[in-house]
Amino acid sequence: MEKEGVIVIGGSAGSIEVIINLLPHIPENFPFPIVIVLHRKSTNEYQLEDILGKKCKLKLFEVQDKMKLEGNNIYLVPGDYHLLVDASGCLCLDYSEKVNFSRPSIDVTFDSFAKAYGKNCMGIVLSGANADGAAGLKRIKSAGGLTLVQSPESSKVPTMPLAAITISQPDMVVDVMKFIGVFNELCDLSLNQFRSKLNRGETFENILQSVLIVDDLNDNLFTLNALLRSEEFIIHKADSGRAAIDMAIRNQYDCIILDVQMPEMDGFEVAKILSEMDETKNIPIIFLSALGSHKEKVIKGIDCGAIDFLAKPPDPELLKAKIKLCLKISKKTKQNRRIHSSVIRDRDNISRQNANVAASLKYARNIQQALLPKEKFFNSFFNENFVLYQPKESIGGDFYTIKEQDDKLILICGDCTGHGVPGALMTMISLNIINNLIDGKGITQPDKLLNAMNREFRNAFKNEFSSIQIDDGVEIAVCTFLRKENKIQFASSRRPILFSHGNKLIKIKADNIGINAMMQEDYTFSLKEYDINEGDAIYLFTDGVVDQFGGNHGKKFMMKRLVELIQSFSHKPMQEQKSELNETMQTWMGDYFQIDDILILGIRY
């Protein structure tokens, strides 16, 4: 039978106040029993369960051995005993050795509930001076239960919450003011539903607001407290300016009622100080002054950061109405702050993600670079050569390769549709197909290679099971050097080739068919063959060069300019040609963006 649920709270120094403030606000229809483990000795001086019992609507018991967990009762551990629970929901006392120097030990109880209740319990750790409870809370979490820790900032003694947060990584770290919000949520939800809500990132808005009243005379504090007592907000009291500032820093009050005439530090000074600190500058302040509310005083008060100024004794109805207004203002301010934090968080997230993506691309670039042969590699085949490769982004859709098969050399330059990641992926596929065809099937003749590539491309992307259609493709230029016969063969899909033969610069036209996964039929590419002499040069390039916008009138570079440029320096050393090409391109581009990957291969036979 599934157990319904239980809340187990553990705390030490500084946690009794939390419990005292919490108990009155736990509604009568709260659905779970609550077990409270406070570090306490057994004492005859006062009965803690009587004091706490008076504070709450629910029934509170000090645990007797073998008492059963029932309904929505509250169970307080007796001093100097460990508290355990058995599988049937019976609370068992134990007097064995102290754990973490404590008996009762919070770890012991959390452990016991984790074992017996597993995911049906919620463990809460409050203020305290040692690390008791941290390991136990972790057990509850491991067993699937919910875990909550009082925020160190709102804890009188933050040691215990800090240890619990570090060791158990709880589901929630909650400001003490917001505890009642949690309990209100639990009235309507099961522990499971609450957990789902947490996982979805929905926080609870049902937060009880709080008011701080400050007066050096305890009688005034008492009277004001009684006057203002409400179901809708918690009241805290401070009897000096110093105490008020201390408490305001630690707690997110929604209104401060501030006495003006106080020894040591008067109300004006307090307000001034609060207005200067980030944590407290937005708290609405209402001054109460025994010396009346003359114009000058009111102005001075407002100058010090107050919202209003009332004479003592204040009209109760009026004061309550003004407090209500402050609560409204404070709620709005806190909402805005929350939205702001959320935006900052999102922005930081996005920056982080961008950084991750950039790093990833950088790494991908290394991989791509590794797959493309370096200039030096070409030296083993040719006297001179250059590679001018400038992808638009970290990685690109242009590629090239040189393959040796028998006594033939095959030089290939390709341009895949797209750039960036999609382009790069296409280059991988293309290179893979090329390697298979040349190394695997021994195809070396350019036109035959392109025919085969066309078929392979179609096959690669043919996928009856997917509705995604890839209409990307590649434009490729292939040159095969027949070294024994000093001949050169060309075939190309949409990539013109420049052949410097003797004194002439021959422009080899390409077939106007791209290699494409969507091609329905085979195509027979045309083959061109020439003699080649030592000193001749071949230029393969992608259209990044000719399509680049620039110059004085923002026009494309165009083929004509490229041809003229190459003609002008075709007898210069290759590396010099590369420099000139590079400089020319950079100058041409000027302030314009690079629109595509740039790739030019130059080799001298």
Next chain:
Amino acid sequence: MEFKTMQIGEKEAGEIISEIYDNSGYDFFQYSAPSLIRRFQRYIDLKSISSLDELFTLIGSEPEKMNEFIEEITVNVTEMFRDPYFFKIIRQALMTELYDKSPLKIWHAGCSTGEEVYSMAIILKEKNLLKNSIIYATDINQSVLDIAKNGAYSLENINQYEKNYTDSEASENLNAYYEVKNGEVVFNTELREKIIFSTHNLVSDSVFNKFDIIVCRNVLIYFNKELQNTVLQTFYDSLNPDGFLALGSKESLLFSPINQLMDEYNGQFKIWKKKG
């Protein structure tokens, strides 16, 4: 890396309890599960045991090992004048109700290493009742009884003991009742003379005498409800008319059949008086 010992759950505990019974006859079947499981785990962690087989081999190897195991799994935590106010109430009860009993027979059930028995003896001595008293001190473990018989305790706790004694509103000083010998606190022989130490297993052994006061504090918490009721019946049957039964401060007669047969003498410290 911490050495990970075996984790004891209900299933393993069941097997251990059976093994203990088969091996030694000690009956832990009706002990309260959460406490007992913690005790088993404590022994496992202490001895770095990684499997049930390893445990059974260890405790089954010789009777001594089994005895040591039983000692470790029972809780023997105690101190002089533990819950000082309790002793204050006992003092009152003695003076108002039992001052003319002769002999005054007292039974400490589950006396552990004896500190609370000596506390009782000291109170009797203070009120001049010791010479007419007999105290029976029993426990399941022989070794803790041996310590109790010796009446010698470590010096390190003496400050706590003296504080407890003072808190019980004693009229004198604790040091009137002990000597320090060889770095130990040794209680006076005259206290020991009136105490009879003997093994007694509350689970299996029954009434062996009749008493005016039975003290059994923080022993019943380790038993389950059924066993508690059985033991409480034994206590009832071992009480003289108008005899007192004192339990631990958070133990209760409330769910026991003998509840109707006892009057509450002190609600805070769980002292009852048998109806005449």
